[in-house]
Amino acid sequence: MTWVILTGRQSDLDQVATPHKIITNRDYLAHPALFGGQRPKVINLSNNYGYQSRGYYASLLASSRGHRVIPSVETIIDLSEPKLYENALPELELALNKCRKDLGGAFPAKASFFFGIGPSKAWDRFARLLFDWFRAPSLEIAIRDGAEWASIRKIGFLPVIRLDAEEKTRFLASLDAYTKREWRDGKARVPARYTFATLVDPHETLPPSEISSLRHWARIAEKMGVEVEPITRKDLAKLANYDALFIRETTSISNHTYRFARRAQQEGMPVIDDPLSMIRCTNKVYLNELMAHNKVPVPPTVMIASPADFTLAADTLGFPLVLKIPDSSFSRGVKKVSTPDELRKLATTWLEDSDLLIAQKYLPTQYDWRVGVLGGQPLFAVHYLMARKHWQIVNHDRAGKPQQGGIKTFTLKETPPLVVETAVRAARCIGDGLYGVDLKETDGGVFVIEVNDNPNLDHGCEDTGEKDEVWVRLTQWFIDRLERPGR
Known part of the structure; x- marks a missing residue:
């Protein structure tokens, strides 16, 4: 992945402080052919993002050149005046006040945040949410601390040239963490055209793909001009830096995997699994109706909505039969019952949590x-x-x-x-x-x-x-x- 850092002046950031290329926004704007054939990720550290300033145009033209950039023009506009970001404040202030205990009961008048990382771990929840709302390299919030409730007076960009020594150290550490690559299998044979994010949970018991398999895919994709990098559930705010998303955690519409799929779709990124597929596949009631409507053969099935349906299921399907909770995975929530009494006990228990169950003929x-x-x-x-x-x-x-x-x-x-x-x-x-x-x-x-x-x-x-060929076709x-x- 190629990272490019834009500054207002060459002296704003020391070149030895980061391995990434640093150029001024003036040079970036003046040379549209720079990075031809590449799709760099641009971090715009301009000192001024005002409308029609160089900082504004750098983000605007980055998007027209096919470069991923933070902050985007949308974020620049959103933070240009309080009225445009006021809809974010209720959620942000709720998260902010949950930090009070960890901060010792009081808030500072101002706090700085770099790439979704706050001054200390106590700020983690709020910092991630702030970056989720406004993906910007460096932000400062002004806080009005009341006796029981803290409110946000202002959210604004914090130019690098205004950082004190402690903040500069934090900024560089956060920049390094944000741009860090985890799967490095040597120099790419083909210059990378795209970078794909792969959402993984290293601790999942039954993951859909092992990490070793994803590394194998990364080596094949590399030959096709694609870098594959792992991300975890903490990286939602970084998702827009990638070109595509492959979800390799067990999906559910009630957890973070669905949020990642939705965010990818909103960013216009190709994604597997897409949100609609998740919704359709997750629910066995929907699947059964969909297959039947399209004349795709499925086992004989009876929907159970109340105890009144127990007899119908038994008479139609016979025993043993298979009882299923609509939303389940990896064979969980799927049981074989062999008698009317087993059916009654299990279905009664499951109906306490689900309005519908599926009974199918045992094959x-x-x-x-x-x-x-x-x-x-x-x-x-x-x-x-x-x-x-x-x-x-x-x-x-x-x-x-x-x-x-x-x-x-x-x-x-x-x-x-x-x-x-x-x-x-x-x-x-x-x-x-x-x-x-x-x-x-x-x-x-x-x-x-x-x-x-x-x-x-x-x-x-x-x-x-x-x-x-499986991995080539996937790529x-x-x-x-x-x-x-x-x-």
Whole structure:
């Protein structure tokens, strides 16, 4: 990733203080051909962002040159007068006042924040939110501290030339943290055209991709002129510095993964998984209705909304049957029940937290087909084998770590055409992204069990059949959307 720092004067920031290129905003404006063929990330440290000033034009023209820049012109305008940012104040002041205890009960009259980092850890929650609202390198807030409630009098840019020695030290440390790269696999063979963010949780028990697999993807993407860098849930404010987002945490519309997807969409970035796919795939009630409407085969199903539906489910599906909570993942919230009494007890408990449940006919198989579909085309195919002495591919009832079944890989040519065709039809009902379609192949036909917006993709597993073509096509999916005419 190429970082460029713009200053009002060459002397405003010592070149030895940062490894990144420093030029004046005058030079940047005067030489539009600078960084030709590259897509640098620009940090505009101009001393003046006033309308039609050099600082203003530097951010304005950076966007026209295809360069990512902070602050953006929108942020510059938002902070030009209090009336334009007053809608942010209620949320910011709430976060500010939650810092009071950690700060010892009193607020300073002013506080400075650099790249979403405050004067101390006590400010962390507020600092991140401030940067989320206003992505600017250096901000200062003026605080009016009341007996029980502190309010924000003003939010403004803080020029580098006004920083005292302590603030200058903090600024440079924050700049280093903000621009730090974590996956460095040597010098790129091809100059990077794009930088993709990959959202990961290093502590997740069952991540959709292992870090080692993402490093493998990074090496392949590098050959295609793309840098792949990891980000975590704390990096929402940095997201706009990237060109695309690949979410490799288990997604949920109720946690930060959905916020990242929404932010990427708002920034005009290609994203897997996109918010609409998350909404559609997360809920099994919606999936079942969608598949049925589009005549994609699914197991016989009964919706349960109250105890009155228990008998209908039993009579229609027989026993054993499978009971599902609509919003669940990795086989959680999916149970097999064998008697009317088991159905009544489990469904009654689950209906306390969910207004709808799904009951489906039990289709026993030794494996589930998983077909990966990307952009409406098949990507890979595998068997996920059932966990040992269990009817699902993941056994969450086992004490300790969840137990998973094995995997058997196939090329797409080896996969039964009906399985591939059904998977592609199901995925196209959802969208144009990356999906993992789970199917049962039985004597009665092929049935879609669910469509996952966040499918497992690991090197040496799902990519074994199609090899590195899986990762090449994934990279190209993003590039194609970045280079669409009129984007």
